[in-house]
Amino acid sequence: DYGIDMQMPGMVIATTRTNPAIGGGLIGFDAEIARKMRGVQAILPITGGIAVVADNTWRAFQAAQAVECDWGPAPYPANSADQFETVANSFTDDHQDSRLKDQGNVADALLHGPLIKAEYRIPYLAHAPLEPMSVVVQLSRQRLDIWTGTQIPRFVQANMARLTELDAENVHVHVLMSGGSFGRRLEDDYIAQAVEIAMQLPDTPIKMIWQREEDFTHDFPRPLAIAHARGTVKSGAVDAFDLSIAAPSVAESSLARLRQPAIGPDVAIVAGAWDQPYSIPHYRVTGYRVPAMVPISSWRSVGASGNSFMHESFFDELCHAAGTDPLAERLRVCWHMPSQKVLEAVAEMSNWGSDPGPGRGRGVAFTLSFGVPVAEVIEVTQTDQGIRIDRAFVAADVGRVLDPKNFEAQVQGGVIFGLGHAMNCELTYENGVPQQDNYHVYEGMRMHQTPEIIVRGLENGAKIRGIGEPAVPPAAPALANAIFAATGKRIRELPLSKSIDFV
Structure with a gap:
């Protein structure tokens, strides 16, 4: 399986929307309209932005765009x-x-x-791989499972253990096929986002998929x-x-x-x-x-x-x-x-x-x-x-x-x-x-x-x-x-x- 194709019983779909200015933060957001949209189950704060949890990918994507966000400035030189x-x-x-x-x-x-x-x-x-950043996570009290295409599974294990305050031996990284990487999956930023969502929805299997625009604007x-x-x-x-x-x-x-x-x-x-x-x-x-x-x-x-x-x-x-x-x-x-x-x-x-x-x-x-x-x-x-x-x-x-x-x-x-x-x-x-x-x-x-x-x-x-x-x-x-x-x-x-x- 590729991460984008993986299915699990009871799984929900999530996507994220973060500050399009690289490194910028989120000052605040208004999700009143998005919460009323069909299939939306939760809208959650994450580092630098928001996450939408829904019953399918399309509804998650549409709701994410409906959230009004107040973004902070970028800390880097602004123009090419x-x-x-x-x-x-x-x-x-x-x-x-x-x-x-x-x-x-x-x-x-x-x-x-x-x-x-x-x-x-x-x-x-x-990098622009054909498969956008995607990952499936499930967090319980003593165990975190991660299914994704990654080039750095040991770093993922260590970094997500630190994020969740679990022992590294209780973080299990299941490496899947990748739909392209070219170096992009040497990063674990998208995995950290999914784990942040899972920390707010424990015991729920969550598939997080980035929108293509999110993938481009938050590339390294x-x-x-x-x-x-x-x-x-x-x-x-x-x-x-x-x-x-x-x-x-x-x-x-x-x-x-x-x-x-x-x-x-x-x-x-x-x-x-x-x-x-x-x-x-x-x-x-x-x-x-x-x-x-x-x-x-x-x-x-x-x-x-x-x-x-x-x-x-x-x-x-x-x-x-x-x-x-x-x-x-x-x-x-x-x-x-x-x-x-x-x-x-x-x-x-x-x-x-x-x-x-x-x-x-x-x-x-x-x-x-x-x-x-x-x-x-x-x-x-x-x-x-x-x-x-x-x-x-x-x-x-x-x-x-x-x-x-x-x-x-x-x-x-x-x-x-x-x-x-x-x-x-x-x-x-x-x-x-x-x-x-x-x-x-x-x-x-x-x-x-x-x-x-x-x-x-x-x-x-x-x-x-x-x-x-x-x-x-x-x-x-x-x-x-x-x-x-x-x-x-x-x-x-x-x-x-x-x-x-x-x-």
Whole structure:
């Protein structure tokens, strides 16, 4: 069962409505109209909002919207422009979090130009799983049972024991299938809400389901980030590459909610950039920790999801400035044999180097993440209506492909996930409230836009690795690089649809 489908005898349905401004509280509410609505059994206060208990989901949802709530202000920067300004102001010595890559003499090399520089930006992204947050709970005097899809059952057990003042051994977490997560179910906020309801309705099995709008506006998104990139080329090759990335810390934010310390630098700020197997003469990657803003969390492929766009797009810029082939240059600087092999494979698969034809372009990107090297080539066509994505070629090395069909499916799903978010998706804030609250304003890739995706699994790696996340990061830069190849337009901010149309 999925949590949203589970049934129990005597079960009631609940939903919640909390302050749409993240972190804001509830000053008061008027539920007079909602209490008179058909099927409504109770309207209860919970932390930051209200809960409606009814005899079915639809009636609970309708009643929740009928409650008049007086919301408190948000404690975080209210608007996206303010948030990006905070990021932009964080490229300072006192905000430096890490410098995990520093080879050669970057400072000196940058003096011997011509200097190539660019700024890249990526937005907040929602997790938006198809199954909204849902959980079934039942609390008696000495026992709490929880049925839900979760990635953190032990933390759920400990945190709900603390909330109910039960011994942890009396809190039983039954892990169900999840209808998508992408990192969202690393949080237990929705479970705590259901337990708060159960504490007011003991001995009653309660299924709590969030409305889709509640799911979007109370997500813990992937963080926004800005990168400052500088580089030089010499003798037809990349000579210096200096990448500085400023972003809030996922570890600091998410571990605090789990009551765990975040010790040392946050590697996620520079993941997918500092750890690439490129031997560039002068190569530096620096991370800057942005002061905490809205609560954030891990998102499918974590830091590499956005950093790969910034790293691989600028590497492409340097290749074009040097007058060298972008795939050949990646092969030239790559020192890691399995990574070399995926680049060679994707070159052969895509017939790289051949003329794609008028109005068409190919882009390549490579990312080593989670121990898995992945190379992707995207082919696009420029039409009168916009960019059409024709084909995607992907080579990945997980050491041993144990299940070829699932391997192919995970890679294809990862590419679609990466492309769709790169094309269309962002989470923006106005007056402290997320402006995207459902799929009609947070569109992924539609079926008619999905390209043919050709996948090859290689087995040169020394260890068996997972493939659920590594196909995501190279998709965005491969697409952006393909658009440049077809149009001559270099796009440095996601989503790409802010700068170009897709068909």
